[in-house]
Amino acid sequence: MSSGAAAAASEAGEPYRLLSGTEYVVGRKNSAILIQDDQSISRSHAVLTVSHPETTPSQSLSVPILTVTDTSKYGTFVNGSKLNGTSVSLQSGDRINFGVFESKFRVEYEPLVVCSSCLDVAQKSALNQAIWQLGGLVVNEWTKECTHLVMVSVKVTVKTICALICGRPIIKPEFFVELIKAIQSRQQLPVHESFYPPVDEPSIGTEKLDLSEHHERKKIFSGKTFIFLTAKQHKKLGPAVNLGGGQAKLLTEGRKETSLLVSPDVCVVDVGLTNSQVPGSDSVRNWTDSILTVLQSKDLRAVPEAEIGLAVIFMSTEKYCNPQKQPGGK
Known part of the structure; x- marks a missing residue:
């Protein structure tokens, strides 16, 4: 499983990306995470939810909480321990077994720390909402923890320079809207390259600004x-x-x-x-x-x-x- 927030990848390698504020039922029928051909899986076997912890400003880099609640007949196991109808918070790296056969998943957390530059109030608000849903965090200053820089058009700001040095993508805010849609519909995820902002910087002139990752910049x-x-x-x-x-x-x-x-x-x-x-x-x-x-x-x-x-x-x-x-x- 993975998302900005949390994720589970089945042992077969198929990832499920989970959005905040949504309940995901794991089960044999009509479920968000469908496990068929396994007789030990209940119709509604377990529920996964991603929530944001209550934070103070000083704890702003906290990781969203992924919780699993067991609602099954044959059991949900976290790292080998049976839940017996209880709920538990999961950590990155935890292994979950649904039922007693081969329905195994691994939890992965992918950090999503987004910095923006030159956005207006409405654009910032929309970005905050999308990143919250993705289980990520929006920060005001660039640090090496940042994973993306969001701009509507590229101007050479200090944040732009830092993002290029760190090899992090500079993308339009629409990328995250499309990412949420892709996760919701379980379609292929959008690629950064399709969301590079236009360059609006007289000091660069007509020379091409290569926004792709180059290790020599580091x-x-x-x-x-x-x-x-x-x-x-x-x-x-x-x-x-x-x-x-x-x-x-x-x-x-x-x-x-x-x-x-x-x-x-x-x-x-x-x-x-x-x-x-x-x-x-x-x-x-x-x-x-x-x-x-x-x-x-x-x-x-x-x-x-x-x-x-x-x-x-x-x-x-x-x-x-x-x-x-x-x-x-x-």
Whole structure:
């Protein structure tokens, strides 16, 4: 059995995916999970239900509960123990036998942790509802536990970069609606590739954005250190650098560690326009200017923050995030 929440796969290998808020009767006749040709199976042999535990915000990653209730004559067995008309909560890996012959199932839990980016309120609400039914969880921030990123159209956000690095699918919300329909009708499940959102990102131009999984993205920043000059940029982009195998460091005002800045594996991230918007920060501006001057004196450049995303998208740190290459491909 499997679903975002819970699942049972018979020993023969046929999976049953279970949705939250639905009762599944296991039995010999007119049942959601039909077991024929087994005389020890009652007409209504057992009931499976998936429910969400009551959670506090700090426990948001809790796994839905799959319960089996025995209603049979010849017994339901969990890991060899007979239930005798009682209910028990099942864990991933548990084995269930319905009756006394070969009707054996294994419980599997497939985590479904969905992060969304750039959705409006109505789209978020619909997504929450679908993921709840699938026994999954919607989170606001990307972590390595996330299994999907949902967008209506692809823009290069930090979440997009992180999802690409982790090799997780970026898909339209409709995917989950179709997934529920397929589970309900026991049809073939939809494939991610049919639900890639259109790319709406001027910075990429007309080049094709490959959303499929590429293992080289997981190590794109391996061996590189990114030096951030503002806490805001460090907080925003540091997680993406770390996920890609790099190191993210925040240099505090006044420190200039020149030897560190001019190493070939170090990218100093350009502060862009943000500095001119900070009131009364002449000292900060002078400090960042002096760092950029050090780089220029060594024929190096600060790397615009957009290049962190572009390096991931196009799987190249030769063209992007390369302090020795001047922009414009010199």
